[in-house]
Amino acid sequence: MIDQLTLDRIYNSIDIVDVIGDYVSLKRRGANYLGLCPFHNEKTPSFTVSASKGIYKCFGCGKGGNAVNFLMEQEGLSFPEALKNLAKRYNIEIEEKEPSPEDIKMRDQRESMLILTQFAAEWYTKQLFDSDEGKRIGLSYFKERGFTENTIRKYELGYSPAKRDAFTNAALKKGYKIEFLTETGLTIVKEDRKFDRFAERVMFPIHSLSGQVIAFGGRIMRKDTKMAKYLNSPESEIYHKSRVLYGIYQARKEITRRNQCILVEGYTDVISLSQSGVENVVASSGTSLTPEQVKLIKRFTPNLVILYDGDPAGIKASMRGIDIVLEEEMNVKICLLPEGEDPDSFARANGAQAVKDYIESNATDFIRFKTGVLLKEAGNDPVKKAGIVSDIVKSISIIPDGITRSVYLKETAGMLDMQEKVLYDEIKKIRKKRFFKEKDKQQSRQENTTPAPNERNLISPNEPTLHQAERELIWLLLEHGETELAIDSLETLDEEDNQQMISVADFVLEDLSQDGLTFAHPVHHKILDEMMNFQVKGYAVNEKYFLNHEDSEIVKTIVDITSRNYELSKIWEIRAPEKNFEESNLTRLIERLLVEYKLQRIKEMMREHMEKLKQNQSLSTEERTEIIQEISRLSKVKTQLAAILDNRVIF
Template identity: 45%
Template sequence: MIDKATIDRIFAAANIVEVVGDFVTLKKKGINYQACCPFHNEKTPSFVVSPSKGLFKCFGCGKGGNAVTFVMEHENMTYPEALKYVARKYGIEVAEREQTPEEVRRNDDRESMMVVSSYAADYFVRTLHDTPEGQSIGIGYFRERGFSDATIRKFGLGYCPDGGDTFTRQALADGYKEEFLVGTGLTIKRETGGYYDRFCGRVMFPIHGISGRVTAFGGRTMRTDKKVAKYLNSPESEIYHKSDVLYGIYFAKRAITQQDCCILVEGYTDVISMHQSGIENVVASSGTSLTDGQIRLIGRFTRNVTVIYDGDSAGIKASLRGIDMILKDGLNVRVVLLPDGDDPDSFARKHNATELRDFILSHEEDFISFKTRLLLAEAAGDPLRKAALIADIVQSISVIPDAITRSVYTRECSRQMEIDEQILLREIALRRVEHTAGNEAKEFIRNQEIIRRRTENQPAAIAQVEAGSSIEELENELIKYLLKYGEHDFEYVEGKEVVELNVAEVIINDLDQNGIVMKNAVLHKIYEEYKTLRQSGEEIGMNHFINHPDPEVSNAVVNLLTYDDNYMVSKLWKKFDIVVESEQERLPVAVPRAVILYKSKVIDDIIAGLRAKLADQSLPEEEQATLTHQISVLNQERTLISKKLSRLIV
């Protein structure tokens, strides 16, 4: 358990722009930062980071919180794990008491598998450097590939001994459970009994997640037997989904952001050799076909992708489908073809960073030029094959979501293929009607759903509450006033008398005197905690709730503070040069009005419940009379409330 003092230090040190910036490419916009949301697929940025408030908020999917809750959500970590992650980033030592056996048992399978993977990574590194077998075979192979000691250490390269079950026996002896060794794919359990190391006799390439934790491995055999797979990857598991992973992304993300470009290659050694040569904005799809998940991962850091193909690769045409997928996601694609006989690994070992960079810049082509040149040679003057090539390129252009980009590529295709631009435009339009009309309809529905969720889930903070507002809307409004203006005083005019009131006192006194308990559990928790802090004399700041250890509390508070009605209407008022009171200036009317409306809604709710009971004809007459009297009293109270509301000038 992490003590409160340490948690306070972590939150004090955490710069939300730096923390979020490790995972998402942020662009400054005014006093805030903006990006495409990492939690849902979007092309127009609606994800905002506020350094002054220390919070993030997506106005598309609704997710929000602080630096720690961002890491929790993004990396699927628990609260303590996320705290430790942020602490490590800022060099804060986290002292914890030893976990009890019960707490250890409560660790979920996913975390246990992460721990096993970390252990395995360390074991393979030790075996590589500290055993004769690892040094002669593993180090020997890496030296042959031209990897320096620094590079081997940087990427955590290792070696799994060729002893059948050497690794598994050691892991079990060190206390790691069989179920997690098998679950991560590190160990294969034989049907006849016993174990077998999946990566037995292979040099090891650990696969890091975006936060740097090892989630899986790739292993290359050192045997010459052609029946043995050259490369072997970890199987799919709770912690590893290969379609969402890019090899090297942890080491490349900062360089990708800085250079606003991601270089995409095929294999582990391609990435490592290019890093060693000084090109660090490079990742690999690890030999698998490019997936939507991998493209979205790139899109978090840049909109520009450069794909490098081997000079003699026979699979270039097959991999062109990946380019279409990148285009469809709205990214910009350029292609580099290496000289015959070279791949990124061998080419990088022959050149330094400057030479590599110059070669890429001078040889990269847009995909139209590349695809045309590649396929036109096969057409060899055959009109039918040329028509098929044009249709292929038209299909690629048609998936591009941006109309301007489509137009530019259409003009280029027209020039290179010597075909009328209007014909191409008609063909592209037809393809988009055939293939994207359904998607656009779905996008429209999704947008409407987002709007509906905003108006349903956040109405109290978007617009000032009205008489028809629900109980939950009013509870949202009251909590917002407590958090933002709880300690503010205002003058309230009642008849001829002017009374000075405090926002928190008006809300708390009225609710407590009437014995009203908020129906929304999270809002009730915030309300009770606010009261406790106030009674203890502690200073109550919004950061206390923004940085709350309960993610539900943090998210609810961020929602309330970010959906500000002033923010939503300010552009409209400015357009027509209309002066509107600020939210703070409206407090003398808004706070009493919200309290009265809330009380009215609670009474309506109680009356409805009593009437439902009264409808039961089997009730004794005495109980029916009691219920009738209670309803009458409540109706009188409701009448008084209506009179109070009519005196409030909005």
């Protein structure tokens, strides 16, 4: 449990632009910042960050919240985990005792796994620097690769001893449970034996975007072995290799600054390039590039250089992920190193400037690269050349933007010595076929999709209007809650002193309380309850309190309301939503909003009663008569409220 004082220190220290800037490339637009949304795929930026309010909002997919919610959503963290992450970022100490077996058992699975992987990373690093075996084998290996101590500590490199159960025993002794050791893949259990997955390997921790250790790669140190040279953690709740890039945590800011990302294959390639001064580099860790990895890069830059070895295997590897990159509308170039070189050896031998100069001079647009390589392979064989045409046309057809496709088509036609129309017709066929295939998939998905039970129960034809009225009252309370109004008083006979002052919040909340009304939408209901609690305690309704709320649904709703991301009622068509306008107009606006809300609530109550009559055929005559009479009573109230709305003009 984090005390309120520490919570306040964390929230007061947060720079939301700084936090989100680690995940999204943000550009200033007036008072706010704009970028591509990390929660859905978009071409035009609609993700807005307000530094003054400390909130973010995507007007494309609707996601919104504060820095804590962002980390929870982005990293899959719990509320306490996100707070601890931010506390660490801003050097705010949170007092916590050493986790006991009972504490660890009480924590949820994900948090326990993250705590364990961090412990493992620290343990492996300690073995590397402090144990005789670690210094003799692991540290010597890293120094032979030219890695400095600063670099080793930056990437949290380590060593796992040859003793097959050294780490497992250390973790169990600390109180970590065997179930989490096996779920993270750090320990393997066979019958009654427990042993370390990574025994006698140098260790490369894999970090999430926020810097949490989520998995490991290990390189074997024995030469006379049939074991795999590199071994990675298995997939787990905290680690999905298709969504992760090695080095992205260390490289993200430099990628944004240089507006370019360099992609390599291995751990040591990343580390050597980074140490040489080329820090905007990440690795796919030996796996084929995936759409999730490409989207991760695109958050920071649209410009990608794929840097691979100059041998035939490197050439093939460099072309595997091109189509995925093109589909994301990224600018991709290929750069092959001289034969016999890899990024690791080339960086160590030449230094940062030489690497940058080489990439600048040798990075080739993917079409020229792919066409050149395939033409060289085909030689004069017409059958192979036809296959090349089909392969390249398929890649061009993937590009979403028509103008870009046209440019590439023209250039390819020249390189292949073919008429543009032939290639154009082929691309048209491929795209048409893909369009109908995707359309069939979407139709199939729609046919097989049914609303979730909670959605079916909560949503009715009248509710959106009722919810809208509730949102407008919440907006009013947040925006004008502390504004003082002068209203007629019945407590004095003095005509010169026949008014009393009352805040907008007290006026609205007391009016709702007197009528026994609360909000229908579950989240609006929670917000209103807390506002009424504020009133009872004599506190002002505080927008900042709700924007920093533990309940992420409340935060999202408040962000939606304060950013006015909902359809406005006709009331707002006859007034501008500025904060400052005449008190008399504000009073009439409040009265009108309250009447409109009550009208919508009456309509909803009538609908519920009518539904009860329709659905429940077993009602007695007396029960049915009672419901009909209630509907009649509500209908009269509805008519009265509607008349008030029709007769009242705000300005």
